[in-house]
Amino acid sequence: MLNSDNMWFNRAVILFQLGYKEKTDAELLFFHCLQHRISEEFFIQKAIGWALREFGKTNPTLVKIFVVNSNLKPLSSKEALKYIS
Incomplete structure (x- = not known):
């Protein structure tokens, strides 16, 4: 489900690639x-930041470029860039 009325389904769609590391489908992650x-x-904003932060451990440059160009909410951006200088 891409845009469910259920916030928890939407959150799961964003987070499902956690731990995939170099096998993360960046295009799909960024799309979601x-x-x-x-x-x-709050839980959606946090999930976006968490998913991007985890992918950023594998590909920090790509995550930084995405965050800079995607106009995310401040919480999502902050979480995504937490360990990226």
Whole structure:
């Protein structure tokens, strides 16, 4: 489900690639993050940041470029860039 009425389903879609490391489908991850970037829901914003932060451990440059260009909510951006200088 891409845009469910259930916030928890949407959160699961964003987080499902956690731990994939170099096997992460960046295009799919970024697509889901963009679909939900305007959400006011704390758990969605946090999930976006968490998913991007984890992928950033494998590909920090790509995550930084995505965050800079995608107009995420401040919480998502902060979490995504937490360990990226």
